[in-house]
Amino acid sequence: MGWTDERVELLKKLWMEGLSASQIAGELGDGVTRNAVIGKVHRLKLSARAKPTNTAPRSRPAPRPAPRRVASPVSSGIPSHLSQKPRPAQTMSRPQVMGATALAMTPELQTEVYVAPQTAELFIPEDKRLSLLQLNEQTCKWPIGDPLTKDFYFCGGHAQESGPYCEFHSRKAYHQLDKKRR
DNA sequence: CCCTGATTCGC
């Protein structure tokens, strides 16, 4: 669907109200992506939507090495397990709250049987712990304990396809790297 | 990882 006057007006309204591009895309629905919204916003010259003071000098982006895209229709010899995940077109679930994120705790957890999530997830039963030699492609290689003592072992959980760690430790490692990067 | 807006350029 194209940009009808109606849709453009709704776009303007929501944009000026401060909604994010993806939120607006969700409101417009019908296959509209956040990129489409942002692109339209720029063409409408609506970019600046709240600048009380001063004009932040848009930093010129570094010279771009011509991205170039458009995949050739010819079959790429890429193995299926390396190809991209097919995204369900326009299934944008956006349950996140942006302003204030309130922690919704269930009553049960609040009252009695509450166990700290971290402790619970980090604990690995003895019979699941692995020594170095027990590791293989499918075992989480997250080290635990002091390598110099014998209570050193590896997580041993089921490793993800995307990395050497289980889901829990993979996320942990990535978050750390992301923050230290740049 | 999730997300945000900004930009470029083939279409």
Next chain:
DNA sequence: GCGAATCAGG
């Protein structure tokens, strides 16, 4: 004009 891909940042 459109918007995917990309960049840059939170």
